[in-house]
Amino acid sequence: MLKGADDVVTEQEDSASRHGEVMSWDINDIKLPQDIRQIDWFQEWPDSYVKHIYSSEDKNAQRHHSSWAMRNTNNHNSRILKKSCLGVVVCGNNCSTLDGRKIYLRPAICDKARQKQQRKCCPNCNGPLRLLSCRGHGGYPVTNFWRHEGQFIFFQSKGAHDHPRPETKLEAEARRSIQKAQTAFSPSSPRLKRIREIESLTGAMPRTEALPLLFSKPDAYMLPANFGGHLSKSSWELMLGSCSGQPPYPRAAGEDGDSGEAPTWSRTPSPQHCTHPGTQHILPMKKGGHDTFRPNAGHLGDESCEQKSPLAYGGSCLPPLPYPAPQGGPCPTASGTHQHRQLPAPLRGCEGDMGEGGRRMGLNYRNDDMLFNLYPLR
């Protein structure tokens, strides 16, 4: 059925990946190679027909993470975990934000949650939301396969995503967090009243530049799925600054250069481009963090259609970033999928712990950062 597509696989994976014997495996092979010399950094946006071998210590690999919205698919094989792509949730009206960006929400993985999500409306235009199914694998969703074998976790992707990237899991989580906070900060909330009392007593001026982020509809911030990955504290500050009349993030518009091109989200053979060669992360610094699950806190959507705010959809609070984003975002190396770790290094004692620890540290740091910027009134 999908054999034609699978044939493409081999070519691409071989060319885009490494040499010889180690990549000659298939996820369905009875026996997978164990003489792996190099393992890969975790890939957040695997696309096309790629294979990766991760360390069994890699927490992201252990959890079978992906920034694509992948749902578990029963393949009746307990040894091989199969997941298929849910696509992306778009606006049924195909609306754009003021700065021309499209709405690309992350489909909820849970079926019920997804149905609920689709009953909600576009955060930008209140139109209906539409699930754009992934049909990148011979008309079927792109599938990812995970298999734990020895000290390695084998990953294989079949199909090329034919849709934009949704927001990442972390973005979606951040969105929910913000949503909760938003509720806590609703105009009628005691907390806000208290703040206002204090302000009235002290004569303090409200931090108006922060209010849009606090009270506006988070979905207004339809950042590229991987934009959050670039989103440092300073970026947030720039965003905030842009809300208060400061010029938007200067490099934002046309940053990636292919916004005017035909969709590129799925057609790049090498899924991990470095879009910021000048600012790309140095591998040792990203150790454990890789290219992965950086807290993409920028995408602050809101699934709910309630709690509308007049500040919500201005779009001016956002750096006008192009979308869809190019594949991969920043990556630890400039070699596309050739992101391999020399085996001894990742398997060293510090890798698992450092990987996870560093990842978590970074994540927490950034989340704290985000919250710091989001809740300056605290």
Add this chain to the structure above:
DNA sequence: GAGTGCGGGCGTT
């Protein structure tokens, strides 16, 4: 509540 993994079951190719 949502994400995730597992597994039964069914329809299609």
Add this chain to the structure above:
DNA sequence: AACGCCCGCACTC
């Protein structure tokens, strides 16, 4: 048989 998909359940966060 392989595959896609739906569903329910259990577990975790």
